[in-house]
Amino acid sequence: xxxxxxxxxxxxxxxxxxxxxxxxxxxxxxxxxxxxxxxxxxxxxxxxxxxxxxxxxxxxxxxxxxxxxxxxxxxxxxxxxxxxxxxxxxxxxxxxxxxxxxxxxxxxxxxxxxxxxxxxxxxxxx
Numbered sequence: 303x304x305x306x307x308x309x310x311x312x313x314x315x316x317x318x319x320x321x322x323x324x325x326x327x328x329x330x331x332x333x334x335x336x337x338x339x340x341x342x343x344x345x346x347x348x349x350x351x352x353x354x355x356x357x358x359x360x361x362x363x364x365x366x367x368x369x370x371x372x373x374x375x376x377x378x379x380x381x382x383x384x385x386x387x388x389x390x391x392x393x394x395x396x397x398x399x400x401x402x403x404x405x406x407x408x409x410x411x412x413x414x415x416x417x418x419x420x421x422x423x424x425x426x427x428x
Contacts, residue, residue: 332360336359336363337349338352360425361384364377364381364421364424364425368424371424377424380420384417384418
């Protein structure tokens with residue numbers, strides 16, 4: 303996001319609460335691997351498009367690339383499910399017992415793994 307605002311030197315940027323340099327480097331490496339940054343560390347055309355989405359860079363690229371495969375609706379649904387976490391499953395505390403919590407947790411783990419596998423398959427065919 304900072305790159306899209308024209309801030310190029312992220313390592314020396316005056317953050318209020320700076321993240322560890324290792325985290326910044328990993329984030330830049332991920333953006334490069336996704337094609338959002340070029341060899342000089344500047345935003346690519348794809349990177350500018352990705353910055354417009356208020357989601358994780360991997361999800362943003364998935365949404366953008368899904369247009370090529372005519373599966374935008376499905377990818378947006380998957381991204382929405384991954385973005386909200388457990389917020390869509392609400393049960394009043396007085397009605398939840400330990401077995402229900404275990405079942406819900408296992409179900410969510412299976413669903414998230416399945417969605418991630420779907421995303422990996424799509425990304426691997428890019």
